[in-house]
Amino acid sequence: DADVTQTPRNRITKTGKRIMLECSQTKGHDRMYWYRQDPGLGLRLIYYSFDVKDINKGEISDGYSVSRQAQAKFSLSLESAIPNQTALYFCATSDGGTSGVNTQYFGPGTRLTVL
Amino acid sequence: AQSVTQLDSQVPVFEEAPVELRCNYSSSVSVYLFWYVQYPNQGLQLLLKYLSGSTLVKGINGFEAEFNKSQTSFHLRKPSVHISDTAEYFCAVNSGGYQKVTFGIGTKLQVIP
Numbered sequence: 001d002a003d004v005t006q007t008p009r010n011r012i013t014k015t016g017k018r019i020m021l022e023c024s025q026t027k028g029h030d031r032m033y034w035y036r037q038d039p040g041l042g043l044r045l046i047y048y049s050f051d052v053k054d055i056n057k058g059e060i061s062d063g064y065s066v067s068r069q070a071q072a073k074f075s076l077s078l079e080s081a082i083p084n085q086t087a088l089y090f091c092a093t094s095d096g097g098t099s100g101v102n103t104q105y106f107g108p109g110t111r112l113t114v115l
Numbered sequence: 116a117q118s119v120t121q122l123d124s125q126v127p128v129f130e131e132a133p134v135e136l137r138c139n140y141s142s143s144v145s146v147y148l149f150w151y152v153q154y155p156n157q158g159l160q161l162l163l164k165y166l167s168g169s170t171l172v173k174g175i176n177g178f179e180a181e182f183n184k185s186q187t188s189f190h191l192r193k194p195s196v197h198i199s200d201t202a203e204y205f206c207a208v209n210s211g212g213y214q215k216v217t218f219g220i221g222t223k224l225q226v227i228p
Contacts, residue, residue: 042205048214
């Protein structure tokens with residue numbers, strides 16, 4: 001079984017709808033991240049969490065919110081989806097820790113289309 | 116602050132030819148450097164990483180990268196590519212003490228039969 005799973009894998013929705021993307025991990029890592037990928041722009045960080053009580057904004061958090069329900073679960077919500085949020089979304093985990101090395105382990109991605 | 120520049124957005128190469136994908140980084144402190152690969156319709160997976168020690172790092176699938184501190188580069192190389200290497204490759208940097216990883220915009224490697 002995959003260490004980092006994302007649901008759904010594909011979603012088409014309409015402008016103004018609320019959408020939730022879910023991420024679960026079995027790696028036992030404390031750190032979890034949400035990125036979006038757009039052609040020509042690489043990966044951009046939306047939100048990250050270093051433990052259940054720690055949530056931080058990334059570089060493009062406007063229009064998004066997150067919830068860390070447990071160590072293993074980190075959800076991303078689009079409160080009112082708009083077309084320019086059409087993208088590929090990735091969840092990732094890392095163990096980080098005192099070493100400071102944040103090797104990222106990625107889920108398979110969710111392709112979101114907002115019409 | 117930290118940043119990554121991938122100089123080529125696309126690199127076409129014939130099968131069995133060598134390839135180099137270029138990556139330059141910027142950071143005021145010590146760095147950890149990564150290369151990730153994304154095959155079509157898949158997530159990113161770690162190809163290799165430099166943490167410390169030997170500047171030549173070997174990864175999976177015959178890839179290697181060399182850390183050059185004076186040139187602030189971490190170029191990825193493979194002596195002979197295969198069709199299955201067709202993918203997008205991302206360079207990433209994580210500065211010591213900095214909690215986030217910064218990714219480059221990616222380089223699409225197209226292997227031509």
